Amino acid sequence: MVTLLLLFSIIGCTAQQPYKRTLKLMGSRFDITVVANNSIQANKYIDTAVAEISRIEKLISSWNPNSQTSEINRNAGIQPVKVDSELFQLIERAIGISKLTDGAFDISYASMDKIWKFDGSMTVMPSKEEITASVSKVGFQNIILDKKNSTIFLKLKGMKIGFGAIGKGYVADKAKDLLISKGVPAGIINASGDMNTWGKQPNGKEWNVAITNPMDKNKVFALLPITNGAVVTSGNYEKYVNFNGKRYTHIIDPRTGYPSTGIISVTVFAPKAELADALTTSVFVMGKETGLDRINQLPKIECIIIDDKGNITKSKNIEIDKL
Numbered sequence: 001m002v003t004l005l006l007l008f009s010i011i012g013c014t015a016q017q018p019y020k021r022t023l024k025l026m027g028s029r030f031d032i033t034v035v036a037n038n039s040i041q042a043n044k045y046i047d048t049a050v051a052e053i054s055r056i057e058k059l060i061s062s063w064n065p066n067s068q069t070s071e072i073n074r075n076a077g078i079q080p081v082k083v084d085s086e087l088f089q090l091i092e093r094a095i096g097i098s099k100l101t102d103g104a105f106d107i108s109y110a111s112m113d114k115i116w117k118f119d120g121s122m123t124v125m126p127s128k129e130e131i132t133a134s135v136s137k138v139g140f141q142n143i144i145l146d147k148k149n150s151t152i153f154l155k156l157k158g159m160k161i162g163f164g165a166i167g168k169g170y171v172a173d174k175a176k177d178l179l180i181s182k183g184v185p186a187g188i189i190n191a192s193g194d195m196n197t198w199g200k201q202p203n204g205k206e207w208n209v210a211i212t213n214p215m216d217k218n219k220v221f222a223l224l225p226i227t228n229g230a231v232v233t234s235g236n237y238e239k240y241v242n243f244n245g246k247r248y249t250h251i252i253d254p255r256t257g258y259p260s261t262g263i264i265s266v267t268v269f270a271p272k273a274e275l276a277d278a279l280t281t282s283v284f285v286m287g288k289e290t291g292l293d294r295i296n297q298l299p300k301i302e303c304i305i306i307d308d309k310g311n312i313t314k315s316k317n318i319e320i321d322k323l
Helices: 039-060 068-074 085-100 107-111 128-134 167-181 273-286 288-296
Strands: 005-007 017-025 028-036 143-146 151-154 187-191 194-198 207-213 216-226 230-235 240-243 246-249 263-270 302-307 312-314
Touching (some): 039 085, 085 107, 167 187, 230 273, 263 273
Antiparallel strands (some): 017 028, 143 151, 230 263, 263 302
């Protein structure tokens, strides 16, 4: 994920101020900003958000052997696993996004064999047979949900699910909702680039998000105001390999096993970070034309796509204030 820059300012002698804390959660950088009357109140709010994020991580982490997600994976091809309604509903929504994107998004990607390596060690392209075999256990159609009994069953032995492409967006939504319920008037949860905002700055202005220029990550190419919504930017300009003059990136199509090509950055704006998170990956996989067409069919969803030639394409209802 690409870290987005949060720009805010304070003018005058406003009683309330934004307070920010940066910390490592879910193996990634999180920036939590809340508007509060003082630092004591702000720290209490931020601690509440951190506790909620940690709670969800214990539920959805496939790295934690004690999580319900790990229990589902251990019982793949064996038996259904009873899960909390929260996890059941998250998986149910994830399958809905898979259907919406024709499988470009798929939480069962976790069972893919890691035949593509983007650490500089690859010297030859994987064979067609290796690529086909790598996705043999992938397929959201094989995730069986039993709503009555609240169970999840993975039909294929060796199948796995993971929330790497949706989990940070989900925790950003949950932390935001919890803070709103506690009376926090405004703030922002930045989960390693999955950004969710609510309210306004103390000076009455909207939060502004600066989007990194993927052709030069030290520069910003656009500044956009965000009000009570989410924005997620995903980039693949740092992890890629070149074979026969073609650039293959680290975002891989779970249907084919081949990396996405042609796009280097996708930014999605949506009411929820969970959906924006999943759609950024989906657009990479679907490609510019299909991805843009799909976004334009969705209400209250917008996107900005930058291809590997540096061309900027945007959905029909978005205005970009270039810097």
